[in-house]
Amino acid sequence: MIRVENLWFRYSEDRKWILRGVSFRVDKGEFVVIVGPNGSGKSTLIRILAGLVPKFYHGEVKGNVIVGNINVLRKPEEVFKVAGFLFEDPEVQLVTTTVRDEVSFGPSNLGLDKDEIEKRVRWALEVVRGEILEERSNFELSLGEMQKVVLASILSLKPKVLVLDEPSVFLEARTVSELYTMLKDLAVNEHVTVLAVEHDLDKVMKYADKLIVLDEGKIIWKGKPKDLTVGMMQTLPMPQLELVDLVKRLRNTSENALNESIVKLHEIAGRISLKARNLGFSNEKKIRDENPSDTIVEMKDVWFRYPRTPTYTIRNINLKINLGDSVGILGPNGSGKSTLIKMMVGILKPTRGLIRVFGVEPFKSRSRIAGKVSYVPQNPALTFTSPTVFSEVYNVARRLNVPNASESAEKVLKTMDLVKYRDCKVLKLSYGLRRRLSIATAVVSKPKLLILDEPTTYLDYRSKRKLIKTLERIKRNTILIIASQDLDPVVKLCNKVALLANGSIVAYGETRKLVYSENIKDLGIEEPLAVKLSKKCFKNIKYGPLTIEEFEKVMAK
Amino acid sequence: MILWTIDKIKTVLTFSKEKNVVSNAHIVFKVISTIIFFAIAITASDLTDALILLSYPIILAGLTRKFRVLFESLQAIILPVSLLFLLTWLLSPEGPLSMYTVIRAATISLRISALALTLLIIFSFTNPVSLSAFLEKCRLPLALTQSIILTWRLIPLVLKDFLEALASLKLKKYPTWKTLIPLTVVSLEKAFRISETLYIKGFGWSKKRTYITHLGDVKDGIIMLGLVMLISLTLFIL
Numbered sequence: 001m002i003r004v005e006n007l008w009f010r011y012s013e014d015r016k017w018i019l020r021g022v023s024f025r026v027d028k029g030e031f032v033v034i035v036g037p038n039g040s041g042k043s044t045l046i047r048i049l050a051g052l053v054p055k056f057y058h059g060e061v062k063g064n065v066i067v068g069n070i071n072v073l074r075k076p077e078e079v080f081k082v083a084g085f086l087f088e089d090p091e092v093q094l095v096t097t098t099v100r101d102e103v104s105f106g107p108s109n110l111g112l113d114k115d116e117i118e119k120r121v122r123w124a125l126e127v128v129r130g131e132i133l134e135e136r137s138n139f140e141l142s143l144g145e146m147q148k149v150v151l152a153s154i155l156s157l158k159p160k161v162l163v164l165d166e167p168s169v170f171l172e173a174r175t176v177s178e179l180y181t182m183l184k185d186l187a188v189n190e191h192v193t194v195l196a197v198e199h200d201l202d203k204v205m206k207y208a209d210k211l212i213v214l215d216e217g218k219i220i221w222k223g224k225p226k227d228l229t230v231g232m233m234q235t236l237p238m239p240q241l242e243l244v245d246l247v248k249r250l251r252n253t254s255e256n257a258l259n260e261s262i263v264k265l266h267e268i269a270g271r272i273s274l275k276a277r278n279l280g281f282s283n284e285k286k287i288r289d290e291n292p293s294d295t296i297v298e299m300k301d302v303w304f305r306y307p308r309t310p311t312y313t314i315r316n317i318n319l320k321i322n323l324g325d326s327v328g329i330l331g332p333n334g335s336g337k338s339t340l341i342k343m344m345v346g347i348l349k350p351t352r353g354l355i356r357v358f359g360v361e362p363f364k365s366r367s368r369i370a371g372k373v374s375y376v377p378q379n380p381a382l383t384f385t386s387p388t389v390f391s392e393v394y395n396v397a398r399r400l401n402v403p404n405a406s407e408s409a410e411k412v413l414k415t416m417d418l419v420k421y422r423d424c425k426v427l428k429l430s431y432g433l434r435r436r437l438s439i440a441t442a443v444v445s446k447p448k449l450l451i452l453d454e455p456t457t458y459l460d461y462r463s464k465r466k467l468i469k470t471l472e473r474i475k476r477n478t479i480l481i482i483a484s485q486d487l488d489p490v491v492k493l494c495n496k497v498a499l500l501a502n503g504s505i506v507a508y509g510e511t512r513k514l515v516y517s518e519n520i521k522d523l524g525i526e527e528p529l530a531v532k533l534s535k536k537c538f539k540n541i542k543y544g545p546l547t548i549e550e551f552e553k554v555m556a557k
Numbered sequence: 558m559i560l561w562t563i564d565k566i567k568t569v570l571t572f573s574k575e576k577n578v579v580s581n582a583h584i585v586f587k588v589i590s591t592i593i594f595f596a597i598a599i600t601a602s603d604l605t606d607a608l609i610l611l612s613y614p615i616i617l618a619g620l621t622r623k624f625r626v627l628f629e630s631l632q633a634i635i636l637p638v639s640l641l642f643l644l645t646w647l648l649s650p651e652g653p654l655s656m657y658t659v660i661r662a663a664t665i666s667l668r669i670s671a672l673a674l675t676l677l678i679i680f681s682f683t684n685p686v687s688l689s690a691f692l693e694k695c696r697l698p699l700a701l702t703q704s705i706i707l708t709w710r711l712i713p714l715v716l717k718d719f720l721e722a723l724a725s726l727k728l729k730k731y732p733t734w735k736t737l738i739p740l741t742v743v744s745l746e747k748a749f750r751i752s753e754t755l756y757i758k759g760f761g762w763s764k765k766r767t768y769i770t771h772l773g774d775v776k777d778g779i780i781m782l783g784l785v786m787l788i789s790l791t792l793f794i795l
Contacts, residue, residue: 050753050757051756051757052753052756052757055756056749056752056753056756077756077762078762079757080756080757080758080759080762081759084757085757087750087753087754089750091714092747092750092751092754093750093751093754094710095706095707095710095751095754095755095758096685096686096706096710097572097574097684097685097686097706097709097710098572098574098684098686100769100770101684101686101706101770104769105758105760106758106759107767108766108767108768108769109758109759109760109761109762109763109766110759110762110763111763111765111766111767112767113767114767114769117767117769118769121769135574136574137572137573137574138710139571139572139713140574153758154758157758157759307567307568307571307629308568308571308572308573308681342721342724345724345725345728346560346724346727347560347720347721347724348564348720349561349564363560366724366727366728367727367730369728370727370728370729370730371728371730373728374728374729375724375725375728377721377725379718379721379743381739381742381743381746382718382721382722382725382739382740382743383722383725383726383729383739384738384739384742385726385731385735385738385739396729399729399730399731400729400730427742441729445729
């Protein structure tokens with residue numbers, strides 16, 4: 001169904017070949033996953049398959065690409081008749097204002113008759129289990145619902161091939177698993193060929209029939225997931241799995257694990273079974289007298305409703321964040337995490353209730369908290385005003401009257417591991433680097449409070465670990481508030497967690513206590529690996545390790 | 558204040574899918590009544606005329622059964638209209654102390670308010686797909702008709718980014734105009750991704766498109782048109 005033969009490509013402004021002799025085929029009804037590190041050429045390959053080269057991306061291309069019966073390099077404009085493409089950000093893939101118009105957009109472009117279009121709309125929404133969304137406006141949808149609608153809008157074109165570029169980036173664990181189950185059903189029942197690029201292999205491994213590993217524009221491994229061993233995972237340049245890292249660390253306890261297939265990883269981890277015992281962890285809550293002057297953020301009976309939406313996004317939130325706390329705000333898509341922190345930095349004004357940050361209402365007196373509070377939005381590009389990496393950090397330091405602005409900027413670039421990109425153009429940076437730069441500009445003034453919205457989005461396991469290590473250093477002098485659906489940064493950086501569901505805080509307390517509670521699972525958030533394994537290994541466990549480092553220590557005992 | 562105004566503008570420029578006379582009205586009647594209203598707003602010359610004009614958006618809000626829409630639209634225009642009033646009053650050649658100046662400034666501001674409120678209410682309750690379908694029937698080029706749909710879709714997204722960029726930069730003590738830098742970059746990146754999406758959904762492949770969205774209800778359209786005619790008649794008689 002997809003045939004790529006000896007494909008070479010380089011962008012017109014670049015002399016380096018991005019793809020170098022890539023060849024593979026994908027058969028009808030197969031589910032294939034492409035993995036590789038940043039800059040390996042995955043996205044370029046997807047763009048070529050989508051027919052976006054050379055119309056949108058100019059460059060030199062050699063080889064042969066066939067999708068269905070279309071020769072993509074000769075007739076790129078006809079690819080849409082056989083293949084549908086789903087990219088990571090659903091918001092920019094919705095081009096109309098209502099769900100019904102969106103799903104009918106593709107078939108309308110084909111000039112099909114009305115009855116056929118209506119039939120396809122109903123079928124597509126049924127496949128994505130989104131019938132109830134049909135009468136909704138696109139502006140009312142959560143990210144998970146948007147992704148469903150985008151998928152339905154592509155399915156309504158009745159594609160024989162579905163190509164997906166990191167479709168799970170913005171979605172919580174439960175929605176990701178729903179999405180991939182849906183896609184697997186399509187592959188099995190409707191014989192649709194699925195080709196997905198995914199940086200988090202753990203999310204997609206169990207659905208894949210075949211894996212393709214790409215590095216520096218070349219395929220360096222392809223085969224069935226069961227043929228990929230733990231040992232190979234460590235040598236191949238591909239997104240690593242936390243479980244592989246753990247198995248590597250616990251090599252002594254899990255003999256021959258390196259020769260085991262990665263599909264058996266959970267089984268291997270399961271072998272590490274221990275009897276119940278006191279692990280030395282406890283609910284870490286330190287009872288101390290509450291001093292009102294310690295309160296950094298205070299929320300009293302806060303409600304928020306987005307205009308033109310029937311329901312409240314935030315409902316009756318009461319929250320106090322004190323000096324010395326670092327708080328993670330966890331919750332599924334649409335639970336109100338981002339809304340809550342946008343109110344803390346004064347982007348949104350509560351519909352009802354009161355918010356105070358350092359004693360002032362942020363929406364009214366933003367200038368009074370400038371310098372004390374820094375905010376890193378989900379899209380880091382929204383904070384950039386200067387052409388190069390150094391000038392961006394330096395200008396912020398200068399604006400905020402940081403003593404020795406130039407020196408401070410250099411120091412922050414070093415902390416954030418950005419020195420080698422010092423003179424690079426900001427807009428040429430990858431998303432991961434943009435994220436690091438955005439944090440660099442946020443911490444150059446040494447703010448007392450740093451608020452981050454989904455800091456690990458788009459980052460693979462290695463980049464995520466690097467970022468978390470940097471934030472651990474920053475945390476020594478700064479209070480962190482992190483809104484995330486990824487538990488990893490929260491368990492490693494925050495001592496307190498607020499669990500949000502449908503706009504309300506369902507639990508607030510010590511991280512270890514809440515992560516080991518049932519609330520996490522109920523909200524559809526994936527438990528950290530260390531928690532999953534600990535629950536498996538130690539019966540009736542109340543509090544245990546949160547990170548694999550802690551788990552390793554327990555195992556060493 | 559800027560942040561507040563942008564937030565209100567974003568609110569009123571967000572499409573609302575609620576069913577009412579204004580949203581159901583046939584698109585042809587909607588377009589004609591808006592054109593007529595514009596024409597009579599230009600001819601209105603005194604304060605009484607301006608007040609009569611202002612009754613149209615108020616009745617429209619009543620027809621939507623949501624007076625909140627009128628309130629939201631008022632919030633969105635209050636700052637620019639107040640500025641207009643002040644400038645027209647203070648910079649008048651007759652001087653700010655003349656009664657004539659005050660009345661003229663009030664007339665102009667009320668006329669602009671009536672126009673702006675009407676447009677915002679109609680914008681909120683018009684599905685751009687039906688407008689595109691109508692314009693396509695009028696043989697307008699496909700690229701133009703589709704850009705109307707994208708306008709409805711993109712304006713709230715751009716304003717949302719503007720709010721976020723503005724707040725982030727204000728925390729870094731940047732002046733407001735600097736927000737335009739990241740906003741332009743992000744909007745261009747978004748526009749590029751949207752044009753990719755249009756392409757991979759086959760937009761422009763065929764000159765003929767099929768629309769499943771209805772153009773609207775004639776009866777409701779007649780109500781809207783009738784209202785404008787009534788206001789024109791009142792202005793003519795007075």
